[in-house]
Amino acid sequence: RGRLRVHLRATWLSGKTRPMEYRVAQLEALGRFLDEKKQDILEATASDMGKRRWGPEGLFELGLVMERENFLTSKFWPFLQVTQLDSAFIRKDPYGVVLIIAPWNYPIHLFLVPLIGAIAAGNCVIVKPSETSKNTERLVAEMLSCYLDNDCFAVVTAGVQETTRLLENKFDYIFFTGSASVGRIIMTAAAKHLTPVTLELGGKNPCYVSDTCDVQNVARRVAWGRFFNAGQTCIAPDYVLCSVEMQEKLMPALREAITEFFGSNPRESPDFGRIVGDKQFRRIRALLCSGRVAIGGQTDEKERYIAPTVLADVLPSDPAMQEEIFGPILPIVVVANMDEAIDFINARPRPLAIYAFSCDSKVRVLERTSSGGFCGNDTLMHVTLTSLPFGGIGNSGLGKYHGKFTFDTFTHHRGCLHRNMGLEALNALRYPPYSQQKLGLLTATFEIKRKGTCTLL
Amino acid sequence: MEKMQQVVGRARAAFNSGRCRSLEFRMQQLKALERMVQEKEEEILAAIKADLHKCGHNAYSHEILGVLGELALAMDKLPSWAAPQPVKKNLLTMRDEAYIRPEPLGVVLIIGAWNYPFVLVMQPLVGAIAAGNAVVVKPSEISENTARLVADLLPQYLDRELYPVVTGGVPETTALLTQRFDHILYTGNSTVGKIVMAAAAKHLTPVTLELGGKSPCYIDTDCDLAVACRRITWGKYMNCGQTCIAPDYILCDPSIQSKVVENIKETLQEFYGEDVKSSPDYERIINKHHFRRILGLLEGQKIAHGGESDEASCFIAPTILTDVSAESKVMEEEIFGPVLPIVTVKSVDEAIEFINCREKPLALYVFSNNKKLIKRVISETSSGGFTGNDVIMHFFLSTLPFGGVGNSGMGAYHGKHSFETFSHRRACLIKDLKMETTNKLRYPPGSQKKVDWAKFFLLKQFNKVRIGLIALGLLGIVAAVVIKNHQSVLKRKALLIVLAVQRLGWPSVW
Numbered sequence: 001r002g003r004l005r006v007h008l009r010a011t012w013l014s015g016k017t018r019p020m021e022y023r024v025a026q027l028e029a030l031g032r033f034l035d036e037k038k039q040d041i042l043e044a045t046a047s048d049m050g051k052r053r054w055g056p057e058g059l060f061e062l063g064l065v066m067e068r069e070n071f072l073t074s075k076f077w078p079f080l081q082v083t084q085l086d087s088a089f090i091r092k093d094p095y096g097v098v099l100i101i102a103p104w105n106y107p108i109h110l111f112l113v114p115l116i117g118a119i120a121a122g123n124c125v126i127v128k129p130s131e132t133s134k135n136t137e138r139l140v141a142e143m144l145s146c147y148l149d150n151d152c153f154a155v156v157t158a159g160v161q162e163t164t165r166l167l168e169n170k171f172d173y174i175f176f177t178g179s180a181s182v183g184r185i186i187m188t189a190a191a192k193h194l195t196p197v198t199l200e201l202g203g204k205n206p207c208y209v210s211d212t213c214d215v216q217n218v219a220r221r222v223a224w225g226r227f228f229n230a231g232q233t234c235i236a237p238d239y240v241l242c243s244v245e246m247q248e249k250l251m252p253a254l255r256e257a258i259t260e261f262f263g264s265n266p267r268e269s270p271d272f273g274r275i276v277g278d279k280q281f282r283r284i285r286a287l288l289c290s291g292r293v294a295i296g297g298q299t300d301e302k303e304r305y306i307a308p309t310v311l312a313d314v315l316p317s318d319p320a321m322q323e324e325i326f327g328p329i330l331p332i333v334v335v336a337n338m339d340e341a342i343d344f345i346n347a348r349p350r351p352l353a354i355y356a357f358s359c360d361s362k363v364r365v366l367e368r369t370s371s372g373g374f375c376g377n378d379t380l381m382h383v384t385l386t387s388l389p390f391g392g393i394g395n396s397g398l399g400k401y402h403g404k405f406t407f408d409t410f411t412h413h414r415g416c417l418h419r420n421m422g423l424e425a426l427n428a429l430r431y432p433p434y435s436q437q438k439l440g441l442l443t444a445t446f447e448i449k450r451k452g453t454c455t456l457l
Numbered sequence: 458m459e460k461m462q463q464v465v466g467r468a469r470a471a472f473n474s475g476r477c478r479s480l481e482f483r484m485q486q487l488k489a490l491e492r493m494v495q496e497k498e499e500e501i502l503a504a505i506k507a508d509l510h511k512c513g514h515n516a517y518s519h520e521i522l523g524v525l526g527e528l529a530l531a532m533d534k535l536p537s538w539a540a541p542q543p544v545k546k547n548l549l550t551m552r553d554e555a556y557i558r559p560e561p562l563g564v565v566l567i568i569g570a571w572n573y574p575f576v577l578v579m580q581p582l583v584g585a586i587a588a589g590n591a592v593v594v595k596p597s598e599i600s601e602n603t604a605r606l607v608a609d610l611l612p613q614y615l616d617r618e619l620y621p622v623v624t625g626g627v628p629e630t631t632a633l634l635t636q637r638f639d640h641i642l643y644t645g646n647s648t649v650g651k652i653v654m655a656a657a658a659k660h661l662t663p664v665t666l667e668l669g670g671k672s673p674c675y676i677d678t679d680c681d682l683a684v685a686c687r688r689i690t691w692g693k694y695m696n697c698g699q700t701c702i703a704p705d706y707i708l709c710d711p712s713i714q715s716k717v718v719e720n721i722k723e724t725l726q727e728f729y730g731e732d733v734k735s736s737p738d739y740e741r742i743i744n745k746h747h748f749r750r751i752l753g754l755l756e757g758q759k760i761a762h763g764g765e766s767d768e769a770s771c772f773i774a775p776t777i778l779t780d781v782s783a784e785s786k787v788m789e790e791e792i793f794g795p796v797l798p799i800v801t802v803k804s805v806d807e808a809i810e811f812i813n814c815r816e817k818p819l820a821l822y823v824f825s826n827n828k829k830l831i832k833r834v835i836s837e838t839s840s841g842g843f844t845g846n847d848v849i850m851h852f853f854l855s856t857l858p859f860g861g862v863g864n865s866g867m868g869a870y871h872g873k874h875s876f877e878t879f880s881h882r883r884a885c886l887i888k889d890l891k892m893e894t895t896n897k898l899r900y901p902p903g904s905q906k907k908v909d910w911a912k913f914f915l916l917k918q919f920n921k922v923r924i925g926l927i928a929l930g931l932l933g934i935v936a937a938v939v940i941k942n943h944q945s946v947l948k949r950k951a952l953l954i955v956l957a958v959q960r961l962g963w964p965s966v967w
Contacts, residue, residue, distance in 0.1 A: 088851070096863075184661060192655075196867040224899065260900070270903075373886075382885070387555070398662075416844075417842075417854060419850060430518070432729060433729070434512060434738050
């Protein structure tokens with residue numbers, strides 16, 4: 001591992017990744033990887049996640065195609081490079097050798113999107129895919145090297161122990177997607193080398209449904225967001241907050257939406273996924289004893305199948321409310337009104353996303369809470385707009401990416417000033433010896449330039 | 458420990474009360490801060506003088522001027538900085554509201570340094586208040602007079618619960634760091650920087666670390682040596698070398714080394730007179746510990762100028778060392794004192810290599826008439842910031858982000874960058890509960906056609922011929938559904954949709 005990093009660092013110092021043409025060529029190679037290996041990718045992710053069809057999840061996987069397109073559009077490049085301010089400018093310098101640690105729930109998307117940004121920014125990259133999504137890990141490890149320059153980009157496969165050892169090395173940036181507890185470990189390891197980090201973590205994303213709503217549309221959007229990828233989505237609506245009347249109305253609507261999406265037996269639907277591993281399956285199954293099972297609740301350990309489930313009358317003390325669910329279970333917690341919902345949300349760690357369904361008061365929920373992102377009257381969709389930054393706050397993460405934000409994440413913004421060798425007389429004010437007169441002149445000059453951006457010294 | 462818990466707890470409760478959210482409140486606090494700096498100018502200058510032997514001119518221009526500038530900028534720009542920023546939408550979100558909302562982070566901690574003790578707590582404080590946070594301020598205990606003054610003054614002008622000042626040394630700072638903050642901005646050295654970041658990691662607190670390093674200064678043979686040396690002398694010996702972005706050492710061709718020394722000597726004479734010690738414009742080393750540390754760096758070196766010192770007053774004369782070896786002690790650590798080593802290199806290539814095999818510095822300086830050479834050095838090296846043909850000056854341009862990279866730090870501030878450092882940029886998408894038809898594309902059961910449609914909406918580009926036909930079809934369906942459901946509202950909205958779509962460049966899709 002150490003040797004690999006040393007090798008990449010040597011290439012980095014040689015300046016190979018700096019020219020624009022080189023970066024574009026690598027991004028185009030990535031595009032070819034996606035095109036040519038599409039079938040293999042589909043099969044790998046399907047066997048990891050139980051996705052049997054390139055269906056709606058394809059939307060997210062497509063997101064990365066979109067990201068790549070953004071960077072390859074010629075309009076984007078000059079804007080990304082340097083921000084000109086007369087003879088003062090901000091250079092976007094690559095950091096050097098960066099490490100991207102990806103999770104298992106969207107195993108291709110969640111390493112490829114940061115990778116695209118890191119490459120576009122001119123870095124050398126080590127990618128560590130998740131060992132939990134084994135098939136994708138193997139695919140990425142075997143195939144990426146056939147497309148990308150092996151002097152600059154490498155894939156490392158590692159379990160917990162080896163990752164710990166990997167983190168003892170110095171990187172110039174670490175991009176991590178995963179849980180908060182591992183996030184702390186990553187940041188602590190990064191602190192030893194003063195390595196900046198972006199941590200895309202998670203949390204319990206609340207979903208408030210007000211009484212003034214078209215129940216059927218709400219139910220569809222919430223069900224879609226919750227059961228996407230069998231609930232294994234960091235921005236999935238984790239639980240619903242609504243009044244007892246709304247809970248009554250939502251139940252049949254949710255039932256209808258689930259049937260519409262997955263048929264009367266979701267187990268047979270090619271569009272409903274499975275839980276990634278046995279450990280995770282058992283963890284999620286244990287959460288079923290919360291409130292009462294109003295819809296679903298069936299499980300099959302062999303298949304790691306958990307039916308799309310809705311739990312009613314869940315209490316804040318129930319197991320399902322103690323941790324991020326990350327599974328196809330939707331608890332409904334009853335609150336009296338919007339104020340109570342807002343207090344409930346604010347009493348808990350800040351989530352990655354907050355959802356509010358209402359005809360009129362969603363913005364109030366927005367204004368009185370804090371979260372990574374917010375979507376009114378829908379779920380998940382705010383991350384499909386790459387002009388919006390995607391990231392958490394507090395326990396749900398630090399830093400952001402998507403679109404241009406990914407590029408900015410992987411670049412050091414270097415303030416540069418070019419001064420003239422001439423006009424030395426103007427500098428006289430700043431040199432000793434100092435007199436009352438000089439100070440007076442200085443203050444006067446400052447007053448004149450007060451609203452400007454540069455003090456003349 | 459308990460005291461820290463109380464202070465931070467009170468700040469958090471004050472933040473949660475919501476009173477620092479309104480722009481009026483923040484403006485009021487910034488105005489009060491401005492009044493404080495203006496009314497208490499004498500006391501501030503006196504405190505800095507007591508700590509660093511800094512004359513009024515320097516203290517004013519280094520510390521007060523900058524703060525007043527930041528305050529003026531923040532008060533002027535706050536409404537635009539704090540306003541939600543609409544973003545470019547795609548076809549799928551065409552009818553929605555999409556914007557980035559700058560929000561306060563919560564309770565932030567600012568840890569200051571002793572070398573510019575006032576500006577290094579005040580400048581971040583301005584940004585943190587402007588961004589709507591509660592702020593715990595911890596000035597450096599080493600510059601004790603300024604620390605005491607800040608602790609006295611701030612509660613007299615600002616909201617006491619929201620902006621408490623905590624004083625103390627290492628034990629107090631350690632206790633403070635066990636508390637949870639929503640951002641920590643630390644100015645100081647890399648060793649403590651690592652400790653701060655490790656403490657922050659326990660709470661997943663983002664940090665801005667303004668550290669230091671050895672900022673190299675390369676002098677090309679093709680440059681106006683007299684001007685270059687004057688500027689370097691100013692930047693190096695200001696504050697007795699105790700500046701994080703001071704040119705730490707010089708790299709130049711051996712052929713110009715003696716001329717560089719001559720020019721600097723002449724400039725020193727011009728600046729401080731025959732007897733530097735009696736010049737009111739020359740500062741002192743902050744304390745005995747650093748005094749001894751810096752003197753220790755002179756051991757075994759060729760002193761071309763200076764070298765005199767007086768422990769009682771912590772005075773070290775402006776000193777130049779020549780033919781310094783890269784392996785010597787003075788080249789191992791950040792000097793942070795009035796000692797200027799000159800290391801000779803035979804070419805700009807050698808200079809670049811020299812710079813690159815060391816930790817990334819906070820600042821990099823190049824003096825040359827050759828613009829191409831300057832560009833080359835910039836693009837082949839990395840540093841926090843850069844000034845060409847001068848030193849220090851990039852610090853004063855608040856449109857430039859000020860911060861380090863690698864060992865010299867992470868994050869940046871000054872001007873709008875301060876506001877952004879202390880804000881959370883929250884992505885907001887507000888959709889309609891209607892228009893459910895387009896959503897059907899994303900719901901299961903899946904199909905290739907649905908994927909194609911999704912691509913269309915998200916990528917705005919696809920097989921152009923197919924798109925033409927499919928788009929027509931979609932328009933037809935949408936039109937039919939919309940007509941069916943919203944007869945009355947339809948006419949207005951249909952026109953709007955068509956216009957919006959046109960504006961989005963629909964023709965380019967065909």
